[in-house]
Amino acid sequence: MNNKNLLELGLNEGYVKEASIYNEDFYIGRISVQYKDIYKVFTEQGEVLARVSGKLSYSSNSTLDYPVVGDWVLLDRAANKNGDAIIHKVLSRKSYFSRKIAGSRFDTQVVAANIDYIFICMALNNDFNINRLERYIAVAWDSKAVPVIVLTKADLCEDIDKKLREVEEVAIGIEILVTSSLNGNGYEEIKEYIKSGTTIAFIGSSGVGKSTLINKLLNKEALKTNEVDENDKGRHTTTHRELFLLEDGGVIIDTPGMRELGLMSADVDKSFSNIEELEKQCKFSNCTHKNEPKCAVREAIENGELDLDRLERYRKLKREEEYNLLKSKQQEKKRMKNMAKVKR
DSSP, rough: OHHHHHHHHHOOOHHHHHHSOOOTOOOOEEEEEEEEEEEEEETTTTEEEEOOOOHHHHHHHHHGGGGGGTTTTEESSSSTTTOEEEEEEEOOSSOOOEEOOOSOOOOOOEEESSEEEEEEEEEETTTHHHHHHHHHHHHHTTTTTTTEEEEEEEGGOHHHHHHHHHHHHOTTTTOEOOOTTTTTTTHHHHHTTTHHHEEEEEOOOOTTHHHHHHHHTTOHHHHHOOOOOTTTTTOOOOSSEEEEEETSSEEEOOOOSSSSOOOOSOOOOTTHHHHHHHHHHHSTOOOOOOSSOOHHHEEEHHSSSSSOOOOOOHHHHHHHHHHHHHHHHHHHHHHHHHHHHHHH
């Protein structure tokens, strides 16, 4: 690894300029793998193991402040000759994909950072789920990266045209790629996105074929893949997030399959932009789309221009996002109150 490789990894003048503000003895690197308490980081001298400094950990107010795969960071060393490197600073993120932490906590978990494109992978067999796809789209738009939908396992689907129409109805303004690992269809279209310095994150539920797809792009079996079961459902293979540098430049980030995707921060309005545009045409700005006169949304449903189920899914996601954000604020307020008590 050298400075040229860091450029291929996405290093640019903005990160270099920000890094120059801090200690000149620091080295710049990019997080490639994230485990529980330790990271792997690409530096100009290779890949090193690193831990977060006590100061950075102490000053972090939430999980958002900790480094994740894709982050550019400042370290005290570029090699592991004298032990693990120490991460002292996380540089500003231009984008990041996040979700609600699984379970009852209302914290945000950053999945990957500094992404240019988010490839939302969904299989065209039993994994096909429009509701889940709408969730991914809403969170992807909020990340500030550009979403691309990758439909996998086309060779296992007998009604591709029908399912493609369903996806097109919800994927407004998003390119859709149809792929098959059996015959290689769609791989050339994917490669057009991969350029030196460009970062692509692959997300999706378990068993959609992300690992198979990434292995083909890397031209090696870097990721373990499992066979599907008798119900055509894949098993969980990726256990951690990992960043790969391709031979010809460009970066791929693989993420574990997500069994749930809770909304903490999402651009629901953009992902349901057709409904948002209709709402602007309603006579009343606070229209509930039930009994109000001159309701453009209800008229669109009656005319067959808008699916009632899609409107209900839109409402559900808005309610979930608002509820999770409210709970998060209440949780943070309680945490700050407890911290103030400790300081006394």
